[in-house]
Amino acid sequence: MIEISIATPAREVLVDITQKVQSAVTASAPALTGMISVFVPHTTAGVTINEGADPSVAEDIAETLARLVPADAGYRHAEGNSDAHVKTSLVGNQVAVPVEQGRLRLGTWQSIYLAEFDGPRTRRIWLIPIPSIAGTSNQA
Amino acid sequence: MIEISIATPAREVLVDITQKVQSAVTASAPALTGMISVFVPHTTAGVTINEGADPSVAEDIAETLARLVPADAGYRHAEGNSDAHVKTSLVGNQVAVPVEQGRLRLGTWQSIYLAEFDGPRTRRIWLIPIPSIAGTSNQA
Amino acid sequence: MIEISIATPAREVLVDITQKVQSAVTASAPALTGMISVFVPHTTAGVTINEGADPSVAEDIAETLARLVPADAGYRHAEGNSDAHVKTSLVGNQVAVPVEQGRLRLGTWQSIYLAEFDGPRTRRIWLIPIPSIAGTSNQA
Numbered sequence: 007m008i009e010i011s012i013a014t015p016a017r018e019v020l021v022d023i024t025q026k027v028q029s030a031v032t033a034s035a036p037a038l039t040g041m042i043s044v045f046v047p048h049t050t051a052g053v054t055i056n057e058g059a060d061p062s063v064a065e066d067i068a069e070t071l072a073r074l075v076p077a078d079a080g081y082r083h084a085e086g087n088s089d090a091h092v093k094t095s096l097v098g099n100q101v102a103v104p105v106e107q108g109r110l111r112l113g114t115w116q117s118i119y120l121a122e123f124d125g126p127r128t129r130r131i132w133l134i135p136i137p138s139i140a141g142t143s144n145q146a
Numbered sequence: 147m148i149e150i151s152i153a154t155p156a157r158e159v160l161v162d163i164t165q166k167v168q169s170a171v172t173a174s175a176p177a178l179t180g181m182i183s184v185f186v187p188h189t190t191a192g193v194t195i196n197e198g199a200d201p202s203v204a205e206d207i208a209e210t211l212a213r214l215v216p217a218d219a220g221y222r223h224a225e226g227n228s229d230a231h232v233k234t235s236l237v238g239n240q241v242a243v244p245v246e247q248g249r250l251r252l253g254t255w256q257s258i259y260l261a262e263f264d265g266p267r268t269r270r271i272w273l274i275p276i277p278s279i280a281g282t283s284n285q286a
Numbered sequence: 287m288i289e290i291s292i293a294t295p296a297r298e299v300l301v302d303i304t305q306k307v308q309s310a311v312t313a314s315a316p317a318l319t320g321m322i323s324v325f326v327p328h329t330t331a332g333v334t335i336n337e338g339a340d341p342s343v344a345e346d347i348a349e350t351l352a353r354l355v356p357a358d359a360g361y362r363h364a365e366g367n368s369d370a371h372v373k374t375s376l377v378g379n380q381v382a383v384p385v386e387q388g389r390l391r392l393g394t395w396q397s398i399y400l401a402e403f404d405g406p407r408t409r410r411i412w413l414i415p416i417p418s419i420a421g422t423s424n425q426a
Contacts, residue, residue, distance in 0.1 A: 007384055007391065007418070035419055041183055041274050043321055043382050047393025049337040054235040057189040062222035063231045069222075070215060070232045075350060082342035082349075091343045092350045095334040095401075100381050101240050102183050104147055104272055111147065111272070113187025121235075132384055132391070134321050135419045138147070139175055139275045181323055181414050194375040197329040202362035203371045209362075210355060210372045241380050242323050244287055244414055251287065251412070253327025261375075278287070279315055279415045 008034045008133040014125035018072060018090075020054070020064035023131065024117045027103070028110050030133055036108040040138035043102045046131055050090035050124035052097035053131070058117025071096070071123075090123035097121050102136070148174045148273040154265035158212060158230075160194070160204035161260045163271065167243070168250050170273055176248040180278035183242045186271055190230035190264035192237035193271070198257025211236065211263075230263035237261050242276070288314045288413040294405035298352060298370075300334070300344035301400045303411065307383070308390050310413055316388040320418035323382045326411055330370035330404035332377035333411070338397025351376070351403075370403035377401050382416070 008030045014021055023044075031042055046053050057063040071093045081088030103118060104111040112118070120129060148170045154161055163184075171182055186193050197203040211233045221228030243258065244251040252258070260269060288310045294301055303324075311322055326333050337343040351373045361368030383398060384391035392398070400409060 007386065038419060040276065040419075041185075043384075045321075045382070045384055047391075047396060049335075049343070049393065049395045055189075055239050056231055056235050057223075060223055060225075062224070063189070063228065066221045066223050066228040067232050067235050070219070070228075073219075074214060074354060079350070079353075081346045083337075083340055083346050084342070085340075088343065088346040088350075091336055092347050095336050095347050096236055096376055098238055098378055098381070099335050100383075101238070102185070102242065102274075102382065103240075104183075104185055104274055106147065111187075113189065113270075115189045116187060130393075134382075134384055136276055136320065136416055137419050139178060139180075139277050180416065181325075195329075195379050196371055196375050197363075200363055200365075202364070203329070203368065206361045206363050206368040207372050207375050210359070210368075213359075214354060236376055238378055241378070242325070242382065242414075243380075244323075244325055244412055246287065251327075253329065253410075255329045256327060256379075276416055279318060279320075279417050 010131050012120050012129045014122035014127055017125050018068045019122050020068055020119040022058055022117045023120050027118055031108055035135035038105045038108055038135045040105055040136045041102040042105050043134040046099040048129055050087055050094055051129050052094045052099045052121040053101050054097045054119050054121050055116050057115045059115055087124045093123045150271050152260050152269045154262035154267055157265050158208045159262050160208055162198055162257045163260050164257045167258055171248055175275035178245050178248050178275045180245055180276045181242040182245050183274040186239040188269055190227055190234055191269050192234045192239045192261040193241050194237045194259050194261050195256050197255045199255055227264045233263045290411050292400050292409045294402035294407055297405050298348045299402050300348055302338055302397045303400050304397045307398055311388055315415035318385050318388055318415045320416045321382040322385050323414040326379040328409055330367055330374055331409050332374045332379045332401040333381050334377045334399050334401050335396050337395045339395055367404045373403045
C-alpha cells in the first residue's frame with residue numbers, strides 16, 4: 007500500500023490529486039499494468055473523478071451537494087458535520103483507475119479529485135496497485 | 147485493457163451494457179476468475195448496477211436524478227451541462243463486477259448500465275480484467 | 287468468491303458488516319495483501335463506508351436519503367420500492383477495501399455498512415479477494 011497526503015484549503019472543496027497519484031505510481035509501481043485503487047480512509051471526505059479542465063465544474067459539484075445536503079438540517083450526530091458524512095456516502099470513498107505501464111489511463115477531460123467536505127485538514131489517501139491478467143491490452 | 151463503445155439514444159438515459167461487457171470478457175478474458183472493472187472515461191456519463199427486468203426502474207433513476215439536479219440551476223460551468231457532471235459524481239464512473247470462469251456473476255435482477263447524462267453520444271467504456279487469488283471459490 | 291449473508295432489521299437501515307467481512311477474509315484468504323471487493327448482488331441495497339463509532343451517523347445517512355428520495359414520489363416502477371432502487375444507485379453496490387496480511391485496513395473511524403433500503407430481508411454479499419503487486423507496502 008502506498009500512502010499520500012493532501013492538505014485541503016477549505017471546508018468544502020474538490021482538490022485535484024491526479025498528479026500526486028501519478029507520481030506515487032511512478033515511484034512505487036512503475037511497471038504496473040492494471041489499475042490503482044484510490045481509497046480515502048476518512049469519513050468526511052471522498053474521491054470522485056470528473057472534469058479537470060474547467061475548475062468551475064468542481065465548484066458546481068461542491069455547491070450542488072451543499073444544496074442537497076445542507077450543513078444545518080436537524081441531524082442526530084452531535085459533531086455538526088453530518089452533512090459531510092452523508093456527502094461522503096453519496097460520492098463514495100474509493101475508485102479504481104486504469105493504469106498501463108505505470109501511466110494512469112484517464113479520459114481526456116478526467117481528473118481524480120479528493121472531495122473534501124469537512125476541511126481544511128490534512129487528508130491521507132491509500133493507493134493499492136492491482137495487476138490485470140496478462141495479455142489483455144487488446145480492443146473488443 | 148478492453149475498450150467497447152455504446153451509442154446512447156437520448157440526453158438522459160440508462161443503457162443496459164451487460165451483454166456487451168459479457169461479450170468482451172468472453173472474447174478477451176475467457177478464463178478469468180476474479181472481477182472485471184468497468185470504467186467510464188467520460189465526465190458526463192457514469193456506470194451503475196440496478197434492476198434489468200423492469201425498464202421503468204432505469205427511468206425512475208434518471209428522472210429522480212433530474213429532479214434532484216435540475217439542468218438549469220444557476221451553475222458556474224458555462225457549457226450548460228453542469229447537471230450531467232454532478233450526476234456523474236453521484237452515480238460514479240467505475241464499478242467492479244465479479245467474474246467466474248469468464249462469466250459475469252451478477253445478482254438475479256442486476257444489469258450493468260451506462261448512465262448517460264448528456265447524450266445522445268457515442269461513449270467508450272474501458273474494461274480491466276482482474277484475477278482473484280487462487281482457490282477462493284468457496285463460501286463462508 | 288466468498289459469500290456471506292446478513293439479516294437486516296428494518297426497511298431502511300445501515301448494518302455494520304465490518305466484522306463479518308473480516309471473519310470471511312480470515313477464514314478464506316488469511317494471507318491476502320491487496321484488497322477485498324465487497325459486492326452486493328441486490329438492486330435495493332448497497333454498500334458504503336462511513337463512521338462506525340457513533341451510530342447516529344448511519345441514521346443521518348438513511349434519513350437524509352429518505353428526504354432526498356421519498357418512498358412516494360410518483361414513480362413508474364409498480365412495486366412500490368423505486369426509492370430503494372434509486373438510493374442503491376446513489377450509494378453504489380460495490381467497494382474495494384485495502385487488506386494487508388489478511389487484515390482489513392480501514393481508517394480509524396471507518397466501518398463497512400450494508401445499506402438496506404427495502405428490508406427487512408436476508409441479504410447476500412459477495413467478497414472477491416484481489417492481490418496487489420508484490421513489494422508495494424511502502425509509502426510515497
